[in-house]
Amino acid sequence: MEMNIQPKFEHSALELDIERLSEEIKELKEKVSRPETSDQEMVKSVIKTRIQNQPSQQTTPAPTSGVLPKYLDQESPEVRLKVEELIDLAFHKGIDASVSEAKKYGPFILDALHDSLTGKIYEELKARKLL
Numbered sequence: 001m002e003m004n005i006q007p008k009f010e011h012s013a014l015e016l017d018i019e020r021l022s023e024e025i026k027e028l029k030e031k032v033s034r035p036e037t038s039d040q041e042m043v044k045s046v047i048k049t050r051i052q053n054q055p056s057q058q059t060t061p062a063p064t065s066g067v068l069p070k071y072l073d074q075e076s077p078e079v080r081l082k083v084e085e086l087i088d089l090a091f092h093k094g095i096d097a098s099v100s101e102a103k104k105y106g107p108f109i110l111d112a113l114h115d116s117l118t119g120k121i122y123e124e125l126k127a128r129k130l131l
Helices: 012-031 037-053 069-074 077-093 095-106 107-127
Strands: none
Touching: 012 037, 012 077, 012 095, 012 107, 037 095, 037 107, 069 077, 077 095, 077 107, 095 107
């Protein structure tokens, strides 16, 4: 019996990112000689590299006022909404577009996006048996 697994993410930009991230993680696994490094740490590292490689935009960060990191529970609804919007942007336009937008809001929002995407993409890669 052949099972046809349908991807959860139905957005082409994110689908391309998932494929690229999967390949980058495979390459990183081959380079890393520490077997104790978890798959989730690999996903986190690859997304962090992508964030660091995005050119910074010279804008004034906005004031800091589903599945978000627990520490965002203590933040304002505006902060949580912004991170959710950035996650949605990643689904529709890809991770690079989302990271570029997140950089406009400063390091806290960028870190929150990183943490949120790491969890979501890690779970999706596991579900697709790409890790």
